[in-house]
Amino acid sequence: MPEAAGRPEKPIHMTQPKMQHAAIDQYDAERRKGVRRTVKILVVIAAAFFLVSFVQIVLMK
Amino acid sequence: MSHAATHDHHDDHHGAPKSFFQRWFMSTNHKDIGTLYLVFALVMFFIGGSFAMLIRAELFTPGMQLMQPYFFNQLTTMHALVMIFGAIMPAFVGLGNWMIPLMVGAPDMALPRMNNLSFWILPFAFTLMLSTLFMAGGGPAGGWTMYPPLSLQSDSLAYVVFAVHLMGISSIMGAINIIATILNMRAPGMELLKMPVFVWSWLITAFLLIAVMPVLAGAVTMLLTDKYFGTNFFNPGGGGDPVLYQHIFWFFGHPEVYIMILPAFGIISEIIPTFARKPIFGYKAMVFAIASIAFLSFIVWAHHMFAVGLPMGAEIFFMYATMLIAVPTGVKVFNWVSTMWGGSMTFETPMLFAIAFVILFTIGGFSGLMLALVPADFQYHDTYFVVAHFHYVLVTGALFAIIAATYYWLPKWSGRMYSEFWAKMHFWNSVIWVNVLFFPQHFLGLAGMPRRIPDYNVAFANFNMISSIGGFLFGASQLIFLGVLIHGVWFSKKKATDRVWEGAKGLEWTVPSPAPHHTFDVPPVIHDDELAHGHVND
Numbered sequence: 001m002p003e004a005a006g007r008p009e010k011p012i013h014m015t016q017p018k019m020q021h022a023a024i025d026q027y028d029a030e031r032r033k034g035v036r037r038t039v040k041i042l043v044v045i046a047a048a049f050f051l052v053s054f055v056q057i058v059l060m061k
Numbered sequence: 062m063s064h065a066a067t068h069d070h071h072d073d074h075h076g077a078p079k080s081f082f083q084r085w086f087m088s089t090n091h092k093d094i095g096t097l098y099l100v101f102a103l104v105m106f107f108i109g110g111s112f113a114m115l116i117r118a119e120l121f122t123p124g125m126q127l128m129q130p131y132f133f134n135q136l137t138t139m140h141a142l143v144m145i146f147g148a149i150m151p152a153f154v155g156l157g158n159w160m161i162p163l164m165v166g167a168p169d170m171a172l173p174r175m176n177n178l179s180f181w182i183l184p185f186a187f188t189l190m191l192s193t194l195f196m197a198g199g200g201p202a203g204g205w206t207m208y209p210p211l212s213l214q215s216d217s218l219a220y221v222v223f224a225v226h227l228m229g230i231s232s233i234m235g236a237i238n239i240i241a242t243i244l245n246m247r248a249p250g251m252e253l254l255k256m257p258v259f260v261w262s263w264l265i266t267a268f269l270l271i272a273v274m275p276v277l278a279g280a281v282t283m284l285l286t287d288k289y290f291g292t293n294f295f296n297p298g299g300g301g302d303p304v305l306y307q308h309i310f311w312f313f314g315h316p317e318v319y320i321m322i323l324p325a326f327g328i329i330s331e332i333i334p335t336f337a338r339k340p341i342f343g344y345k346a347m348v349f350a351i352a353s354i355a356f357l358s359f360i361v362w363a364h365h366m367f368a369v370g371l372p373m374g375a376e377i378f379f380m381y382a383t384m385l386i387a388v389p390t391g392v393k394v395f396n397w398v399s400t401m402w403g404g405s406m407t408f409e410t411p412m413l414f415a416i417a418f419v420i421l422f423t424i425g426g427f428s429g430l431m432l433a434l435v436p437a438d439f440q441y442h443d444t445y446f447v448v449a450h451f452h453y454v455l456v457t458g459a460l461f462a463i464i465a466a467t468y469y470w471l472p473k474w475s476g477r478m479y480s481e482f483w484a485k486m487h488f489w490n491s492v493i494w495v496n497v498l499f500f501p502q503h504f505l506g507l508a509g510m511p512r513r514i515p516d517y518n519v520a521f522a523n524f525n526m527i528s529s530i531g532g533f534l535f536g537a538s539q540l541i542f543l544g545v546l547i548h549g550v551w552f553s554k555k556k557a558t559d560r561v562w563e564g565a566k567g568l569e570w571t572v573p574s575p576a577p578h579h580t581f582d583v584p585p586v587i588h589d590d591e592l593a594h595g596h597v598n599d
Contacts, residue, residue: 002561002563003562024584027249034241035245038241039172042237042241043237046275049276050275050278053275053276053309053312
């Protein structure tokens with residue numbers, strides 16, 4: 001059932017510890033590097049599958 | 062003060078651009094782009110649905126009623142293309158866009174500008190494709206599979222191929238974005254095996270998309286060059302083979318089926334624990350079952366082609382490989398039922414649709430098992446039994462999961478509770494009429510009625526009439542859904558709380574309702590007891 005409005009329970013985000021700013025900068029840099037690497041790998045995979053569809057046809061002929 | 066986080070700038074309510082054009086056309090915000098995808102999918106759902114209504118109207122009684130046979134074929138082709146690529150897939154991408162960053166504690170998608178481009182390609186692609194209906198030669202009429210040589214006879218092939226290329230580019234970019242987000246943007250402590258099942262289902266689906274959408278692009282490019290540039294990939298007269306097209310199409314097409322159902326599995330795995338007030342039963346088994354289904358989806362494609370004359374060894378292999386999929390699927394159904402077992406269940410609309418999904422999708426799964434049997438498939442092939450099977454999987458499976466997800470997360474998106482009474486009216490009407498619509502089609506198929514025909518033998522008249530009545534009423538029921546959505550987004554006076562549902566767990570419920578424009582600018586730290594599936598290692 002829907003949670004009762006005005007319930008006195010403390011929202012979880014109020015009790016959660018947050019990261020410090022210095023740690024966040026390093027975390028952001030690592031994330032950006034990771035995203036670039038992931039995108040490069042995935043683009044290569046997509047291009048390979050596109051080309052394989054032609055190769056498959058030629059080989060099967 | 063409703064939300065402390067608002068005041069320490071953890072969640073920003075005020076970051077949305079004020080201009081309508083800037084916000085909705087140039088947005089890089091995952092929530093706005095998610096909304097755009099969902100609205101687009103809803104529009105396409107009604108366009109594709111209107112084609113279905115015309116198809117059922119023509120089939121209401123034997124004989125030609127309303128249209129020429131060629132236009133009927135255009136309708137069946139367009140209905141499938143619009144529903145698959147325009148409604149079901151964009152709806153899942155919209156749900157992923159909205160919920161994945163919220164569920165993993167990321168501030169946005171990894172590639173926000175590419176996210177905008179992925180969406181805005183779609184309206185152009187579908188305008189292009191739908192515009193062929195108004196052209197002199199008409200739209201594509203060779204079925205959504207576009208088998209040559211039939212599809213090569215269509216004057217609109219070039220438009221459709223270009224539209225499919227655009228949809229493929231959009232899907233590949235979306236998939237890259239989702240994988241990059243999940244692998245790199247998770248909050249500290251959100252390890253892979255702590256992610257919600259919905260996120261896992263999308264991660265695996267995105268890999269499927271990257272592997273198979275380029276293959277579809279390759280296949281339709283060859284169709285294009287065969288028609289306009291003198292190649293003979295599929296022309297026996299020039300040394301080609303049309304059956305090769307079928308192999309390559311279904312190497313895309315079967316994983317595509319799972320692209321449309323794996324995110325649905327993820328959604329159901331979020332909803333059932335919430336309303337059963339228990340962590341999901343067998344979290345790791347659920348994740349590995351999704352991965353197993355995805356792997357198996359690559360080695361079963363030829364079960365769509367049993368009737369073309371494959372070698373016996375190949376038919377036996379594809380038959381057993383297909384039947385093997387029932388094992389991980391059975392694990393999932395067992396775990397959903399086990400999650401409900403002994404739980405303190407309540408039956409709000411998302412849960413009702415989730416339970417209907419489990420039951421009706423299983424019916425679609427069983428008829429799939431019947432079709433997997435080579436000797437039986439020779440009887441069922443190209444009959445209405447196949448139509449009944451895949452509509453149970455895609456309507457009571459994928460579509461019901463999308464509707465369940467919409468009711469489940471709508472209060473988080475809009476900040477308002479929808480009308481539970483009208484939502485339940487929508488549910489009961491949908492679940493009754495969808496069965497009246499599709500269940501008789503099993504009998505029609507078993508009796509030998511072929512699919513994709515505008516006229517039929519009088520022996521099939523009664524079941525067709527029942528099916529059409531179910532179709533009209535199922536279609537009308539979706540207008541209730543539209544009404545509930547409009548009321549729930551703009552007019553409902555009942556405000557949603559942050560957590561919305563009493564048993565809901567997970568990061569998305571820790572942000573205010575409606576979710577602020579920017580969330581998790583500062584990454585949250587994850588604790589196991591806040592996750593929907595509890596302590597994974599227990």
